[in-house]
Amino acid sequence: MIKKRFLGLPLVSVLLFTMTFLCINDHIAYGQLPQPTRTQPQPGFSPRPQPTGTQPQPGFSPRPRPTGTQPQPGFSPRPQPTGTQPQPGFSPRPQPTGTQPQPGFSPRPRPTGTQPQPAPTPGVVTPQISGGWSHSLALDSEGKLWAWGLNEDGQLGDGTNDSQTTPVAVQINALTTITAVDCGGDHSMALDSLGRVWAWGYNGDGELGGGTTENNSNVPVPVPVPNLTDIIAISAGGEYSIALSSDGSVLTWGANSDGQLGNGNTDQNSVPTKISSLPLMKGISAGEAHSLAVTEDGFVYAWGLNDEGQIGNGEKSADNPVLNPVQVQGLTDIDAVCAGATFSLALGIDGRVWAWGLNDEGQLGDGTNTNSTTPVEVTNLAKISAVACGSDHSLAIRNGKVKSWGLNDEGQLGDGSTRSSSAPLDVTGLSDIVYVAAGESHSLAITSKGNIYVWGLNGDGQLGDGTNRSSRTPKTIDLNLGVTAVEGPGECETDDIEADPKKLKLKVGKSTEVTLTLTGEDGCLVEGESITVKLNSSGKRRVSISPSKLTSDENGNASFTATANAKGKAKITAKAGSSKVKIKVKVKE
Template identity: 35%
Template sequence: MNFSKRLFLVLSLSLFFGSFSIFSSVTHAAVTVTPKLAAGGDSFSLALKSDGTVWAWGDNASGKLGDGTTAEKLTPNQVPSLNNVIDIAAGSNHSMALKSDGTVWAWGSNQYGQLGDGTKVNKKTPTQIPSLNSVISIAASGSNSYALKSDGTLWVWGTGSNKTGLGTATGNNTVPVRVHNVTNIVKFAVGYGHASATSQDGTIWMWGDGANGQIGDGAMEHRPEPVIIDFPNAAMVEPGSIATLGLKTDGTVWNWGACLASEIVECSSSSIKVPTQKAGIDNVSFVSSNGGRAAVIKNDGTLWAFGNNTSGYLGIGQQTNNSSYKTPHQVVTSDLVTPLTGVKSVEVGQSHSLAIKNDGTVWSWGRNAEGQLGTGDKTRAYYAVQVVGLTLFDQDQISLGDTVNVEIAQGSSKKYTFKAQNSGVVTFTTGFYQNMADTTLNLYDSNNNLLSTNDDYNNTTYSQISYNVVAGSTYIIEVMGYQNSALQCTLSIQ
């Protein structure tokens, strides 16, 4: 390494430690499917990878892991013969998947008709719901299932009650039935007993259990039909159990519903009946709520949790039973000090939670009696632990416009396949990720013939290759450390 390069490294490190604002979370920019997690009931988990495959682990009663058996799985296993999936959902004992062709598939318990196939027969493998098409998103909670169609209509099936937006009608629905009143819906969310939907013009509708004020319309009554609530500039509305969490476009967090120690709101009376801003947290980009607890992701990629911490289920490193943390605390890793950072998405379940980091790894915490944390054992975790052998981004493939995180050990390298869609100059560049890194880039053709190499791009610790690619041709880009050192960096293609 020459003197100029050493000087750049020293100055860069000084700037980094002197001001954390240099750090920015790196995301995977161009996956064909948005990875997603689903925490099923309190006993199993689902994951959707960017390649459209679905993975499941934990309790397998009624066949809800979709592998044709009822044997529990302590680590993720792919759901067989299920591809081209773009969305997933999990209820208490059933699972669903939405394919890119708009069809919905379901499996697991069907005691209340929640699989939507017109029967009450359990299914151990994915089965298509015959009456559904043109679906763009799905959700599930308890023994109910929901689907949003491309025409803006919302459909529900499973347990019949005043929780489903079907009025006072009772009885189970074994096939999808349209939710009353709501039209032009673009997104929705389902909690344990109540639900929300957002229309194209930003109107927020809610319905279901409202005895604790969780509907947000100023009353403490059940709403069997959807009603409009006053919550302008909403980015997300997340119904929980007896409370609701809201996120506005300005990054502020709001809540309404029960004010028990086991819930996520703050008030002196028994309930908050209308949306009220939650103090002590802002700059939030994502929220999730369930089981009397909530988690929020801030713009800097840090993860914060609050609410009921029974058995340490918040993941904040505290095991105190039956304690409520109404002030947000950071989710931490195994040393109980280091925070979980670079978080892209979080899913709070009834007693366990799941998170996706920007590098595609999956992390979990909470109850683990059935192996739902995916760690290969049944040890409860009151801090975030990594799910074994699961990466949701297909990082062996990289496309124009992508930025991926690269982490390799000493003496190793990482290769990515790039297929050119058009002819012209394409630039491959490494950059900063968490720590400064001295990188080397090698570009090969599909026969592994070396086309170009670069170290010390512009006399810095990073590397860059610009190459005139040919449409339809496949190239291999290799990232390695200077003199085979370990490294952390990003790789971008422009």
């Protein structure tokens, strides 16, 4: 579930999005209503493991999974039909070891996060994606919904219980446009332009909000919310749901064994109910068994399971969940939030990211594996526009590129390995990304042109590429969501310029291309901006550049060629407006 900085969200997912960190964990987190292109969805949530650092659902006997699937940490897996891939997020997670091999798809731990979902601009549908435990959802620019992956509980909403390895249309009969989507563990949610909420899939805990815990629905059905209108954001958790109203109030329903509904008790509730103790909110995010919300003033509140300090109040206890919302310590000026399985993220209005909770696989991204019951800053991240939380991994967008950190046993970090990382690293080969989402153990991203990239676990077809083969690097699937509305020339002013590569090592007579990327303060891509490229005086005899005057294209990019002429060092400076970047060059014989 992705949270876009608000934006969302997708941080932090989780967001006031009219969609929901963000199918998480996505995200999805939610912060201010996202600008049409920034936030991500909401991601998945996997069941928490037995009390050990994952979110157990106390008192909640996990639904069995059909034989043949991989358990998901956290909950006793529901049996899965033979032949299906495990439902991530259920079986208890492996002992921390940092890297989990990947083949195949060993069951992943608890799904978790949600990506914030941005609220679309009136009359405009912003393409979105979301990842659940083992399924994915996508919303195209025409308001049409698509789904793929595990479907034993009808979470794909196509009128069947057949799992799919390629996208199928969700059979929703809304008479208005769908503006937001979010995946829960095994249920799905959508929001329409009239502020109505739709839900389908598993309903054993009342997460569909219809006043009952019976009858899973394999086609979308409206969530009956008496006397409630104008919902602007949704977030689907592990076995529960959250909605945000235009008046700033938060409603919750579904499983509540860990107090994740925030109503002062642990009683399950299948009817959407307002949390009366919260101030006015602008963003929400549902994790596996804990919840986050951000106020209009940028403060963060949390409630639910706190076995690993994911509430952020300086304490942790597996036996004493936080039943009423409490303020997270030390956070101000937050735009979006997203909840993972047993960790949390917050995206500041300044583009910095904060994290707290379990850190055995580097979920906090602070360069350590030390848990924290209060927020710590994610290392080496700045000017982030959106974040998404998975079960135990996270994604962030910066200038159209994607950063990832945390658990990587299924290749969900997208760097070509299965080594977990406690610090952000670059996802291989991605650019022009405007939206990200994280599921249980898989990741998704959308470009401004509507292309979808997927990577990670694929045992149930959750990548949507027509196979059940997992992938350690991003691949595209056969579905285009349409162009994302972005600010045009004159509306997006250059705030940052980046060079790739930023350091050059050349031999005399050799050349290389350098690509410059211009972005605005909110992550928009700057088109039509003039760029001047110059060499320092001593470098002019060692290196030549061509051309020296450039104009950024629709993706904010412009390129020049550097040629080595003589041994020595040189410095190249590229400048656009008041922003500049320096490139170091070393020339050898």
